[in-house]
Amino acid sequence: MLVTPLTKLLNIRVPLVQGGMQWVGLPQLAAAVSNAGGLGILTALTQPNPEALRSAIRETRKLTSKSFGVNITLLPSINPPDYEGYARVSVEEGVRIFETAGNNPGPLIKFFKSKDCIVIHKCTTIRHAKSAARLGVDCLSIDGFECAGHPGEEDIGGLVLLARAAQELNIPYIASGGIADGRGLAASMALGACGANMGSRFMCTVESPIHQNIKDKIIASTEQDTIHIFRTLNNTARVFKNAVSKEVVATEHRPGGAKFEDVRHLVSGARGKVVYESGDPDYGIWSAGISIGLINDCPTCEELVSRIEREAEEVIDRLAKLKVDNKEKAKL
Ligand code: NAD
Incomplete structure (x- = not known):
């Protein structure tokens, strides 16, 4: 069994989020991840x-007696979400673990800490x-350039970023980005992390609520x-x-560049959602990390x-x- 500051903080068996x-x-x-011994997380947005999040929290409770968390990510959005509302409802429903991410998370972190919640940022x-x-967050999730979704703008891979975290941080941190197996988890811990976060790997599980074609596409794909x-x-x-993501990049690189409005029809989350529902991998934009390889x-x-x-x-x-001692070394 692996006992780390993360398993103790969250009362989970395996240090996986x-x-x-x-x-x-x-x-x-x-619920499936929490039942399996890790920490499952509902995505608020x-x-x-x-109110729909309130129902989702109640539904999750019916599926697991273990604890689970709620993610709130603050990034540019076509329709600005009611972040405060999602946060308030989660706390009202008794959720005690939150994953925050994105821009200007200060007010949200302060709110959760004022309610004695555990925050993984x-x-x-x-x-x-x-x-x-x-x-005052309890744990950091250090997201390397390998990750799916938003890696920031500084392009630092996990190997260096996690070693830097070991040098600079005084609170526990988990590794995120590029982890899909036990080697990745062990490597994360070698770099000072107390566990690992996985996204793409959990997308391709039986319980993942996306179309089988997309799971098959992930299996058939490489890190490229x-x-x-x-x-x-x-x-x-x-x-x-x-085809859609390549068109977005081509539009961004055309002479004079592009504004968000020029690519909005291609990138909307509503369109990406259809990918997961219909199973057509080319219908819109969908997040994937290089761990798909x-x-x-x-x-x-x-x-x-x-x-x-x-x-x-x-x-x-x-x-x-x-690791061998001198006596054993002499025999080699
Ligand atoms: P959306 O339809 O609002 O936007 C689609 C994409 O365009 C998102 O990546 C968004 O960040 C980006 N975008 C929107 N407006 C922009 C602007 N003015 N400039 C630059 N980029 C812009 O997004 P959605 O799929 O409905 O998701 C809602 C929110 O959740 C977004 O902020 C999205 O980034 C975020 N998100 C969360 C997670 C998570 O794991 N929690 C994962 C992916 C995205």
């Missing part, structure tokens, strides 16, 4: 309004991690099948490489979480055996 995922973080997945720079730590959109709009997002099957969350736990333990045992 299922991060927020727009249109994917629904009750059936969050996937619900059309705070996801960020992509050490600068932002330190400000969140000063605001993602692309960054919105780089020129200062809102970079790593998404699956398809590591995903070759579609297990249940229980199978996946147990497998990653076992693999990580095997890696740790193997590494421990590399």
